[in-house]
Amino acid sequence: MSEADDPTTFEQALAQLDEIVARLEAGDVGLEEAVRLFERGQALLAICRERLARAQQRIEQLTTQGEPGEPDDAGAPF
Amino acid sequence: MKTVGARQVWAVQEITAALARRLAGIPSVWVEAEIQNLRQRGGQVYFTLRDSHQIDASMRAALFERLAPRPADGGLVYAYGRVEFWAERAQLSLRIERMEPAGEGAMLAQIEAIKATLAAEGLLSDARKRALPLVPRRIGLITSAAGAARHDVLNNIWARFPADVVLADVPVQGVTAARAIVRALDALNAIPEVEVIIIARGGGPLEDLMAFNDERLCRAVAASRVPVVSAVGHEKDVTVCDLVADRRVSTPTGAAQAVVPDRAALDARLAEAARGLARGLGRTREANAVAIAQRTLGLIAGLRAAEHRSASQVAATGSRLVPAVQRIAGASAHAVPVVHDRLVRATGARHEAAAQRVAASAGLLEALSPSRTVARGYAIVRDPASGRPVVSAAALRGGTELELEMRDGRAQVTVKETHT
Numbered sequence A: 001m002s003e004a005d006d007p008t009t010f011e012q013a014l015a016q017l018d019e020i021v022a023r024l025e026a027g028d029v030g031l032e033e034a035v036r037l038f039e040r041g042q043a044l045l046a047i048c049r050e051r052l053a054r055a056q057q058r059i060e061q062l063t064t065q066g067e068p069g070e071p072d073d074a075g076a077p078f
Numbered sequence B: 001m002k003t004v005g006a007r008q009v010w011a012v013q014e015i016t017a018a019l020a021r022r023l024a025g026i027p028s029v030w031v032e033a034e035i036q037n038l039r040q041r042g043g044q045v046y047f048t049l050r051d052s053h054q055i056d057a058s059m060r061a062a063l064f065e066r067l068a069p070r071p072a073d074g075g076l077v078y079a080y081g082r083v084e085f086w087a088e089r090a091q092l093s094l095r096i097e098r099m100e101p102a103g104e105g106a107m108l109a110q111i112e113a114i115k116a117t118l119a120a121e122g123l124l125s126d127a128r129k130r131a132l133p134l135v136p137r138r139i140g141l142i143t144s145a146a147g148a149a150r151h152d153v154l155n156n157i158w159a160r161f162p163a164d165v166v167l168a169d170v171p172v173q174g175v176t177a178a179r180a181i182v183r184a185l186d187a188l189n190a191i192p193e194v195e196v197i198i199i200a201r202g203g204g205p206l207e208d209l210m211a212f213n214d215e216r217l218c219r220a221v222a223a224s225r226v227p228v229v230s231a232v233g234h235e236k237d238v239t240v241c242d243l244v245a246d247r248r249v250s251t252p253t254g255a256a257q258a259v260v261p262d263r264a265a266l267d268a269r270l271a272e273a274a275r276g277l278a279r280g281l282g283r284t285r286e287a288n289a290v291a292i293a294q295r296t297l298g299l300i301a302g303l304r305a306a307e308h309r310s311a312s313q314v315a316a317t318g319s320r321l322v323p324a325v326q327r328i329a330g331a332s333a334h335a336v337p338v339v340h341d342r343l344v345r346a347t348g349a350r351h352e353a354a355a356q357r358v359a360a361s362a363g364l365l366e367a368l369s370p371s372r373t374v375a376r377g378y379a380i381v382r383d384p385a386s387g388r389p390v391v392s393a394a395a396l397r398g399g400t401e402l403e404l405e406m407r408d409g410r411a412q413v414t415v416k417e418t419h420t
Helices: A010-026 A030-053 B012-023 B062-067 B104-120 B148-160 B179-189 B205-214 B215-223 B241-245 B252-259 B263-305 B311-330 B333-347 B349-367 B369-376
Strands: A059-061 B002-004 B005-011 B029-041 B044-052 B054-060 B076-086 B090-102 B138-143 B167-170 B193-203 B228-232 B380-382 B403-406 B409-412
Touching: A010 A030, A010 B263, A030 B263, A059 B252, B005 B148, B012 B076, B012 B263, B044 B062, B054 B062, B054 B076, B054 B241, B104 B205, B104 B215, B104 B241, B138 B148, B138 B179, B148 B167, B148 B252, B167 B179, B179 B193, B179 B205, B193 B205, B193 B252, B205 B215, B205 B241, B215 B241, B228 B241, B228 B252
Parallel strands: A059 B167, B054 B090, B138 B167, B138 B193, B193 B228
Antiparallel strands: B002 B005, B029 B044, B029 B076, B044 B054, B076 B090, B380 B403, B403 B409
């Protein structure tokens, strides 16, 4: 993982976040790397939270129903 | 025809001949009916086709005997034939050329045939099934706007997560259903933000669910850009749409669980990740705390050793450094007493007050959780040119510019002298 891999889905952001937490919690990274990981983790958290905040329980109905020239259901056999 | 007085009078034969002309040219049709009163006479089989009405029918015995399975009295059939008119008795009947069993048996056979076709193309393979997104930007929902399924699925989704939904209103049974659902799939696939599609319909008799065994519909599901969840019928009603979809569910609750996460659980997971970040950084700082403290103290000692600085200047700069020491040491409460002792020695009695603030902060810091400590901020000694944290005093020289980054701002400091 590197900063170049900007997550495009929520799952990717979450997976990267989990990986960073695991590396930080392992406690064997240097200070410089730890600060870098921490900042990256904060950015990923922000991405996840922003994504969640976007969901607004909106509903839209498609209006493309009922093409003209549909075969008629009813009618005479001949 | 003859004229009697003012009337035109016709022979029966002329009437039946006229009827025969009228009835000629009627095309062959498929009829669905129950077969009754089967009997054979000579080379012909005679029977009645009926629903609430009835019509006599016949078929060549040689053809009838080849039918497999051969229809019996009371059986439901699809019969293909044309209207036959026997002029001598003005009797109408259907002359049947082909006949197949109808009803549930026929539908099941049709389902099996479609299933076999799609399976042979690999479209029912588990390997094709795609993972569903954890948090779809928008959800496409194909169902009848008037049906109970719409309400049930939406309520279950929103009970878990406030997802945005695009609804495609379609008939979910009858001859127009399959085509409308195919169009809805196309329309939803054309919306980039739609990342998963649910096709939903309640349970029902087999014939009501036949749209979901339609080959075109099933192929459209297989070809969908985004994963499709089939929420059609009850557990026992398995349609081909269920088999070709990326996920099959049999309840509105199942549909909701498939397409959205539980918001509360997800929030808890993110909060735990945030705590994990703080813990992880704290752990690293634990290991580095002494090194940080030494570096900071080195700066203070440097200030004090600079004889040309006035005492008040040293005191002022030392005071500015104290908050940095507090925060740096904050991750490592047990390091604070060490810092305290050395700070007292380094700064002397004049800075006793500042040193006491550091000591007092030790108790406070212990009361803080790691996450709160981080929320309060942390101090990092950086090289202002590169922005990188400084991890060794060895690289520092008198006059080196450093930057202390704290919760609420930055302090620029200059190294007077180093001791390594």
